[in-house]
Amino acid sequence: MLKFVGKRLVSALFVLFGATIITFILSRVIPSDPALAFYGPKATLDQSARLRKEMGLDQSVVIQYFKYLKDMLTGNWGYSISTKQPVLHELMTKVPSTLEMIFVSIIFATLVGILLGIWAAKNAHKFVDGSVRVFSIAAVSLPTFWLGLLFQLFFVGRLHWFPATGEFDTELKFLNPIKHVTGFPIFDALITGNFHAVENGLWHMVLPALTLSLYSLGLISRMIRANLLEVLSQDYIRVARAYGIKERIVLFTLALRNALPPVTTVVGLSAAYLLTGTFFVEDVFNWPGIGKFATTALLNVDYPAIMGITLLGAMGYLTINLIVDIVQAKLDPRVRAE
Amino acid sequence: MKTLQEFRRYLLRNKLSLVGFLLVNFILLVAVFAPWIAPSPKEGRGVENIDHIGFGPGWHHWMGTDILGRDVLSRVIYGARPALLIAICVVLVAATVGTILGLIAGYMGGWIDEVIMRVCDLFLSFPPLLLALVAVSLLGPGLTHAALALVISWWPWYARLVRGEAQSLKSRAFVEVASAMGVSTFTIVRRHIFRNVTTPLIIQAAADLGTVILAAGSLAFIGLGAQPPQSDWGLMVADGRGLVFDQWWVATFPGLAIFITVLGFNLLGDGMRDFLDPRSQK
Numbered sequence: 001m002l003k004f005v006g007k008r009l010v011s012a013l014f015v016l017f018g019a020t021i022i023t024f025i026l027s028r029v030i031p032s033d034p035a036l037a038f039y040g041p042k043a044t045l046d047q048s049a050r051l052r053k054e055m056g057l058d059q060s061v062v063i064q065y066f067k068y069l070k071d072m073l074t075g076n077w078g079y080s081i082s083t084k085q086p087v088l089h090e091l092m093t094k095v096p097s098t099l100e101m102i103f104v105s106i107i108f109a110t111l112v113g114i115l116l117g118i119w120a121a122k123n124a125h126k127f128v129d130g131s132v133r134v135f136s137i138a139a140v141s142l143p144t145f146w147l148g149l150l151f152q153l154f155f156v157g158r159l160h161w162f163p164a165t166g167e168f169d170t171e172l173k174f175l176n177p178i179k180h181v182t183g184f185p186i187f188d189a190l191i192t193g194n195f196h197a198v199e200n201g202l203w204h205m206v207l208p209a210l211t212l213s214l215y216s217l218g219l220i221s222r223m224i225r226a227n228l229l230e231v232l233s234q235d236y237i238r239v240a241r242a243y244g245i246k247e248r249i250v251l252f253t254l255a256l257r258n259a260l261p262p263v264t265t266v267v268g269l270s271a272a273y274l275l276t277g278t279f280f281v282e283d284v285f286n287w288p289g290i291g292k293f294a295t296t297a298l299l300n301v302d303y304p305a306i307m308g309i310t311l312l313g314a315m316g317y318l319t320i321n322l323i324v325d326i327v328q329a330k331l332d333p334r335v336r337a338e
Numbered sequence: 339m340k341t342l343q344e345f346r347r348y349l350l351r352n353k354l355s356l357v358g359f360l361l362v363n364f365i366l367l368v369a370v371f372a373p374w375i376a377p378s379p380k381e382g383r384g385v386e387n388i389d390h391i392g393f394g395p396g397w398h399h400w401m402g403t404d405i406l407g408r409d410v411l412s413r414v415i416y417g418a419r420p421a422l423l424i425a426i427c428v429v430l431v432a433a434t435v436g437t438i439l440g441l442i443a444g445y446m447g448g449w450i451d452e453v454i455m456r457v458c459d460l461f462l463s464f465p466p467l468l469l470a471l472v473a474v475s476l477l478g479p480g481l482t483h484a485a486l487a488l489v490i491s492w493w494p495w496y497a498r499l500v501r502g503e504a505q506s507l508k509s510r511a512f513v514e515v516a517s518a519m520g521v522s523t524f525t526i527v528r529r530h531i532f533r534n535v536t537t538p539l540i541i542q543a544a545a546d547l548g549t550v551i552l553a554a555g556s557l558a559f560i561g562l563g564a565q566p567p568q569s570d571w572g573l574m575v576a577d578g579r580g581l582v583f584d585q586w587w588v589a590t591f592p593g594l595a596i597f598i599t600v601l602g603f604n605l606l607g608d609g610m611r612d613f614l615d616p617r618s619q620k
Contacts, residue, residue, distance in 0.1 A: 015459060015460075015463045016463070018456070018459065018460045018463060019460065019463045019464065021460065022460055022461070022463075022464075022469075026472060026473075026476060133354070134354070137354075137601065137604050137605060137608065138597075138601060140604065141548060141552070141597055141600040141601040141604050142597055142600075143552055143555050143556065143559075143572070143575070143593055143596045143597060143600075144556070145555075145556060145559045145560075145572075145575060145593075146555075146559075146575050146589070146593030146594075146596065146597070149575065149578075149579055149582050149589050149590075149593065150590070150593070152582055152583075153582050153583065153586050153590070156583075157582070157583045157586075272465045272466065273465070273466055275465040275468070276465050276466060276467040276468050276471070279471070279560070280556055280559065280560065283559075283560055284579070294471075295560045297475075298471055298472070298474075298475040298560065298562060299475070299560065299561050299562065301475055301476065303476070306472055306475060306476075309468075309472075310464065310468060310469075310472050313464055313465050313468045314463050314464050314465075316465065317463065317464060317465040318463065
């Protein structure tokens with residue numbers, strides 16, 4: 001098992017190395033002068049020349065690449081053009097809020113997806129099954145950004161159940177400020193016993209997390225249904241049923257155990273989809289995370305920020321794939337043997 | 339390949355696929371005949387009508403009017419054009435590029451295969467859509483650039499798919515016999531390999547059409563796709579987001595159009611997969 005993890009880790013590092021080549025190429029094909037972008041249209045020739053030298057743009061491409069790689073490794077990810085702050089610092093302060101949303105969404109999508117899938121498989125080819133199938137296809141056909149607006153329209157505008165935007169109420173900063181421990185706001189509030197903030201945060205989380213999770217929910221419920229039906233048609237299940245083992249045990253213990261491993265792939269795939277899904281959800285719900293930062297950076301062609309986001313995205317994606325591989329190896333001995 | 343008649347019989351048996359098929363054809367007709375169907379073709383093309391700003395849905399404007407007084411129904415009808423155009427173009431170009439590279443990699447093998455597949459891996463090491471977002475940001479916003487950006491992030495999937503199929507076909511007896519008989523490489527690839535990858539290709543392309551429409555809508559929504567005054571669904575949802583609590587119809591109907599179109603393509607795509615590849619019907 002350890003050897004397996006090690007091998008995967010090494011290959012992930014190789015892919016990450018490759019990803020830096022793409023971000024490097026992207027950062028060099030920008031048609032505009034970086035000095036112009038940084039100082040604005042009033043940049044003098046002198047300023048431009050100095051900045052180009054500072055950024056190493058007067059050297060050969062290979063040297064530039066290694067300098068870029070060194071900068072990435074030493075945490076020097078450049079300065080955001082719009083906020084003038086170090087990109088890595090900006091990203092690190094925004095990652096926790098996004099991760100909290102992704103975490104809640106993926107947990108919700110997995111649990112509800114599994115339940116829906118089981119429910120559909122139990123009632124295969126009946127009305128319930130058909131409804132779950134229609135729901136799962138509809139869920140992957142919904143534009144996330146539009147769904148977010150609809151939720152706002154209905155749950156906020158009509159029912160006034162949830163706050164429309166943001167991560168916490170603005171008063172919270174003054175009344176119950178969250179102590180900084182790990183940087184994850186709701187988690188910090190929880191471990192410092194600030195339950196008022198926890199409640200407030202979760203309340204703000206409901207709509208964006210629900211919006212974000214629907215796509216994954218569709219994928220996961222469908223996959224569970226298909227796998228479970230396949231497993232249920234196998235001989236050992238028929239034998240178990242013939243022995244008179246309770247249907248509940250057959251379904252939840254015997255069948256589900258073998259239907260779950262392929263699902264880890266789908267959960268991983270959904271998590272990867274959520275990485276970019278947050279861009280649109282955070283934009284709609286004004287969530288102060290990476291996604292909001294990313295859409296602003298993309299619109300303003302803030303390329304140091306864009307390069308940072310791209311690299312971070314690749315890292316997140318590879319991490320997810322790595323976790324999926326490991327979980328799958330843990331659940332399925334055949335994968336380990338490969 | 340199966341015949342059209344068999345497909346028709348399949349559709350009649352599978353109601354969901356039939357719904358998808360009908361929806362897709364409906365949207366296609368709407369897109370083609372937009373100037374004749376739209377109540378106000380001029381407003382559908384984006385010309386403002388400031389006397390009609392903020393009308394709710396009613397007899398004269400079934401879907402209300404938007405911030406510039408344009409009839410939302412007319413714009414939704416015209417919006418079918420860029421949506422279908424971008425979906426078809428992106429899938430067609432990405433599939434062509436991916437197929438050519440995949441065939442070369444799969445059939446040639448060796449270092450060519452290594453190089454092409456490693457380049458694919460590079461493109462696939464980013465979460466979906468991220469590369470397209472970055473590309474369109476650097477290229478500058480616009481419908482053409484959005485399409486180009488989507489092709490950049492989509493072709494590796496086709497290359498990987500075709501390469502896998504080509505590689506397994508290469509060692510099959512009929513290909514080896516053809517090769518031993520001295521049939522030229524080009525002919526073998528065209529006649530024996532390519533023809534046998536068309537089924538998985540069609541399945542993949544049918545599944546991707548809806549996804550591309552969603553992706554293009556997302557790009558337009560954050561301001562990187564189609565630009566005003568073009569009638570594009572994603573852009574129209576963005577127009578209406580600021581007034582979602584006052585004039586709900588401005589964002590709701592264009593979004594609904596995206597949803598219905600994508601749903602149609604996904605239902606049809608699902609049907610195509612089950613029809614062409616019965617093994618997938620678990």
